[in-house]
Amino acid sequence: xxxxxxxxxxxxxxxxxxxxxxxxxxxxxxxxxxxxxxxxxxxxxxxxxxxxxxxxxxxxxxxxxxxxxxxxxxxxxxxxxxxxxxxxxxxxxxxxxxxxxxxxxxxxxxxxxxxxxxxxxxxxxxxxxxxxxxxxxxxxxxxxxxxxxxxxxxxxxxxxxxxxxxxxxxxxxxxxxxxxxxxxxxxxxxxxxxxxxxxxxxxxxxxxxxxxxxxxxxxxxxxxxxxxxxxxxxxxxxxxxxxxxxxxxxxxxxxxxxxxxxxxxxxxxxxxxxxxxxxxxxxxxxxxxxxxxxxxxxxxxxxxxxxxxxxxxxxxxxx
Amino acid sequence: xxxxxxxxxxxxxxxxxxxxxxxxxxxxxxxxxxxxxxxxxxxxxxxxxxxxxxxxxxxxxxxxxxxxxxxxxxxxxxxxxxxxxxxxxxxxxxxxxxxxxxxxxxxxxxxxxxxxxxxxxxxxxxxxxxxxxxxxxxxxxxxxxxxxxxxxxxxxxxxxxxxxxxxxxxxxxxxxxxxxxxxxxxxxxxxxxxxxxxxxxxxxxxxxxxxxxxxxxxxxxxxxxxxxxxxxxxxxxx
Ligand SMILES: Nc1ncnc2c1ncn2[C@@H]1O[C@H](COP(=O)(O)OP(=O)(O)O)[C@@H](O)[C@H]1O
Ligand SMILES: [Mg+2]
Numbered sequence: 001x002x003x004x005x006x007x008x009x010x011x012x013x014x015x016x017x018x019x020x021x022x023x024x025x026x027x028x029x030x031x032x033x034x035x036x037x038x039x040x041x042x043x044x045x046x047x048x049x050x051x052x053x054x055x056x057x058x059x060x061x062x063x064x065x066x067x068x069x070x071x072x073x074x075x076x077x078x079x080x081x082x083x084x085x086x087x088x089x090x091x092x093x094x095x096x097x098x099x100x101x102x103x104x105x106x107x108x109x110x111x112x113x114x115x116x117x118x119x120x121x122x123x124x125x126x127x128x129x130x131x132x133x134x135x136x137x138x139x140x141x142x143x144x145x146x147x148x149x150x151x152x153x154x155x156x157x158x159x160x161x162x163x164x165x166x167x168x169x170x171x172x173x174x175x176x177x178x179x180x181x182x183x184x185x186x187x188x189x190x191x192x193x194x195x196x197x198x199x200x201x202x203x204x205x206x207x208x209x210x211x212x213x214x215x216x217x218x219x220x221x222x223x224x225x226x227x228x229x230x231x232x233x234x235x236x237x238x239x240x241x242x243x244x245x246x247x248x249x250x251x252x253x254x255x256x257x258x259x260x261x262x263x264x265x266x267x268x269x270x271x272x273x274x275x276x277x278x279x280x281x282x283x284x285x286x287x288x289x290x291x292x293x294x295x296x297x298x299x300x301x302x303x304x305x306x307x308x309x310x311x312x313x314x315x316x317x318x319x
Numbered sequence: 320x321x322x323x324x325x326x327x328x329x330x331x332x333x334x335x336x337x338x339x340x341x342x343x344x345x346x347x348x349x350x351x352x353x354x355x356x357x358x359x360x361x362x363x364x365x366x367x368x369x370x371x372x373x374x375x376x377x378x379x380x381x382x383x384x385x386x387x388x389x390x391x392x393x394x395x396x397x398x399x400x401x402x403x404x405x406x407x408x409x410x411x412x413x414x415x416x417x418x419x420x421x422x423x424x425x426x427x428x429x430x431x432x433x434x435x436x437x438x439x440x441x442x443x444x445x446x447x448x449x450x451x452x453x454x455x456x457x458x459x460x461x462x463x464x465x466x467x468x469x470x471x472x473x474x475x476x477x478x479x480x481x482x483x484x485x486x487x488x489x490x491x492x493x494x495x496x497x498x499x500x501x502x503x504x505x506x507x508x509x510x511x512x513x514x515x516x517x518x519x520x521x522x523x524x525x526x527x528x529x530x531x532x533x534x535x536x537x538x539x540x541x542x543x544x545x546x547x548x549x550x551x552x553x554x555x556x557x
Contacts, residue, residue, distance in 0.1 A: 291407060293403075293407040294407045294408075294409050296369045296370070296391055296407075297403065297406065297407045297409070298409075298420070299390070299391040299392045299395060300367055300369065300391055300394075300395050300400050300401045301395060301400060301420060301421040301465065301469060302392065302395040302396055302400075302421075302469070303392060303395075303420065304392050305390070305392060308392075311409075311412065311416075311420065312409060312412075314411065315409055315410050315411025315412045315448075316410060316411055317411075318411040
């Protein structure tokens with residue numbers, strides 16, 4: 001079996017990270033907190049004042065304890081990089097997040113699997129957002145063109161009184177493979193949850209999305225938003241669920257799926273439920289197709305059909 | 320440059336284009352004058368290959384090659400492009416991106432120049448999205464700028480003047496003249512005789528057929544006398 005040295009491995013993942021649009025300078029900077037994991041090995045791990053990242057390598061991945069101490073406002077975004085460069089492998093990240101009261105942090109994660117032929121990437125996250133704490137999480141995936149990957153991100157998020165959880169999950173580079181995304185958020189009084197998912201499925205991608213928000217505290221607010229574009233034989237099922245269980249809770253489920261061609265299949269299942277008079281939860285779900293005239297406009301400027309669809313999809317997923 | 324011979328298109332049993340003949344020379348601005356519903360947009364679609372239109376008869380020859388079965392992209396790569404009568408809006412695509420992907424060398428200063436040529440202040444527009452927040456006239460001028468950026472051999476402009484106010488019209492016509500000076504042939508489709516003043520040659524379209532063709536002034540006068548007063552649109556008396 002080939003074992004590269006840690007240094008070589010680090011170089012490899014950093015170069016993939018950069019190709020994937022990651023900010024290499026951030027990873028080199030001393031005052032930026034970061035965590036770089038390749039397969040089940042921690043290649044870099046730096047906290048900053050008030051932010052601790054503890055890790056433990058397991059057979060198939062890494063356990064991560066991510067703690068933002070009470071009142072800490074982390075000035076620069078924390079960079080996470082999870083990757084697997086070989087064609088085959090399993091990576092399980094078990095993540096525990098404790099964002100204590102009044103803390104604030106923004107986290108940018110890049111998940112990189114450029115060569116995947118038979119790869120599984122799992123994340124199980126147990127996330128606690130303290131009172132009036134603010135946590136912003138952006139996860140962007142970079143997959144290869146083989147589609148031999150399964151991505152299974154699951155998170156349970158508890159948001160304390162007046163806390164804010166905002167997350168965006170983007171997968172639009174490379175084939176998705178199989179995606180089973182499942183995020184569930186519980187909001188206490190005046191807490192805010194915003195879940196956003198943006199996915200571009202092609203080939204025979206198989207996509208399942210579940211965004212679930214429980215508005216359990218008075219005046220809690222939730223938004224479950226999804227934007228999907230499907231080409232070729234890709235199929236997607238998107239469930240956006242929001243439960244208004246407390247007075248003056250406000251929620252909205254917003255799902256748009258666009259289909260390009262006749263073989264892709266999109267399903268949207270919004271579920272909204274209110275158990276208290278003054279709570280209000282709304283939803284809009286739309287399944288449509290990519291506007292032919294937009295595609296033709298770009299083709300008339302010399303783009304091939306695929307390139308034209310790509311430009312349009314990037315636009316849709318940008319907004 | 321472009322030779323259209325005995326072109327036919329039937330849609331749902333109706334003859335929309337009806338034995339149409341047309342020649343557009345190199346570096347020529349060729350005006351097509353026709354009332355509403357005479358087949359102007361259909362002709363544009365047939366030449367560009369858009370809207371899935373394929374002739375049911377006749378030939379479309381560009382630089383000696385029949386292009387009637389080529390895809391839109393293939394025709395565009397040969398140097399043909401189209402500015403739509405009602406251009407599409409693309410959410411999340413900026414003016415700058417749109418013009419750069421049309422342009423052969425996407426240099427920012429060049430792109431700014433194309434906007435200036437249609438009377439638009441680059442600073443104000445470069446980072447705007449080509450979405451519903453643009454007015455109809457703004458969108459059409461951006462469409463023209465993107466055609467300019469492409470330096471096409473043949474630009475098909477479908478009613479470039481519609482939705483353009485009188486202040487912007489001279490700027491837009493100037494853009495067409497500039498395009499022609501850059502070496503592009505232009506098929507200038509319109510229902511306004513005024514616009515055809517910048518053409519080198521004008522053809523009159525009725526019921527999917529060219530019914531007269533000649534020098535701009537005489538031909539548009541003929542159009543005024545015969546078509547504007549004609550009680551039976553699309554039943555050519557000539
Ligand atoms: N899909 C279609 N099926 C049948 N008739 C059509 C179709 N599209 C356009 N037409 C008809 O073809 C004629 C020419 O249309 P068009 O080319 O748009 O005219 P113009 O651009 O000159 O106003 C019109 O009478 C219109 O109603
Ligand atoms: Mg028309």
